[in-house]
């Protein structure tokens with residue numbers, strides 16, 4: 001089946017904030033501990049406690065922003081437990097995630113050092129559910145105040161003279177659930193109170209993010225925008241893609257064709273969600289000052305057999321690559337309102353970039369999509385019209401193809417194209433409107449697989465990886481692109 005794509009190369013719709021390519025690392029399972037932090041004395045090669053292999057892999061993604069310490073963990077986290085000499089930090093129970101010991105060795109200094117190593121911006125999630133206004137105020141003072149004050153002096157005594165720059169600060173997480181089971185009216189007031197004390201010190205200007213809705217809870221967005229919109233810079237949204245239900249989500253590998261299809265169908269619902277939440281925000285904020293911050297998204301399956309159910313460890317297959325690609329295409333389309341997104345989570349948890357086992361590490365199909373798509377970061381999104389044939393299964397249909405396009409600062413055009421079908425190849429004819437450069441120089445890469453659940457293992461870490469793509473032909477009037485089934489391609493055109 002063939003599709004048609006018109007790309008208006010001279011009609012930008014807005015900038016794709018690089019922060020849409022953000023990440024999220026929670027104190028959950030083996031994400032922070034083992035996955036990122038191994039400690040300075042570990043036999044695993046590390047730099048100041050951060051494992052080198054993971055650091056190098058993450059650097060290749062140009063991670064723009066990293067959210068921490070949660071998630072649900074954030075509303076139980078007391079930041080003062082994680083500063084000072086590591087050997088005397090409090091050992092506590094991570095009650096939310098697996099009931100394991102949290103030794104607090106990875107705290108504020110370690111996180112902000114990680115962000116410096118990655119060259120990314122920190123996004124701190126503050127504790128509203130079980131923390132005080134004073135605790136939140138003092139955390140911001142500790143991190144960002146350059147003068148003389150109790151918290152700035154404490155920071156200096158802990159070895160950091162200069163304040164850090166911290167722009168993104170979340171005032172609570174999922175306060176409708178694990179963050180305090182609040183009603184939107186109540187949280188809106190609590191938000192207004194807490195954010196008052198999240199101060200700008202010197203020229204550090206904080207971008208305040210209020211806790212937003214879970215998937216289709218439009219009432220939450222309505223109330224928050226109405227009651228607290230003028231006190232926030234961003235409002236979050238969480239949406240997870242589960243092929244099944246919360247009690248039986250479905251396996252990460254060995255799934256059926258139907259589960260493949262349903263997963264992608266549900267991932268595509270991000271479009272409807274963003275349109276509807278944005279429409280509510282438009283009523284209160286027509287200038288689009290407040291960003292929609294999708295600070296948790298991704299696939300969520302049953303944990304791998306034999307692993308701690310509280311650790312949310314799952315494999316990552318070509319299905320996840322497709323789910324990531326279609327979601328990023330959707331974010332590009334909504335880049336006027338979506339200022340940031342953070343996939344859950346960076347290492348060893350949910351739809352991870354990286355999996356580790358002892359000293360071994362692999363990168364996942366989702367990692368490859370983020371690496372291929374990074375060309376869109378901060379580029380201008382281009383207007384496009386996609387006519388896609390249906391991909392039908394069991395009487396239901398979704399579009400077979402997904403696409404987005406952008407123009408970068410040097411005038412190169414980047415087109416992402418995915419074929420969602422589990423067994424049918426397809427061609428897409430691309431009409432490049434406004435392109436006057438003659439036959440473009442075309443380069444491209446493709447990520448595809450022979451099985452829907454193809455994935456990388458510690459024995460075969462490169463089973464799924466991108467390859468050079470030769471399937472795009474210039475015909476004078478445009479391009480024809482031949483896409484194999486289950487594939488994600490990114491093309492770059494230069495005049």
Ligand code: AHR
Nearest residue numbers: 070071072073173174344
């Ligand atoms: O990402 C895992 C969990 O999902 C987060 O801790 C929470 O915010 C969400 O429910």
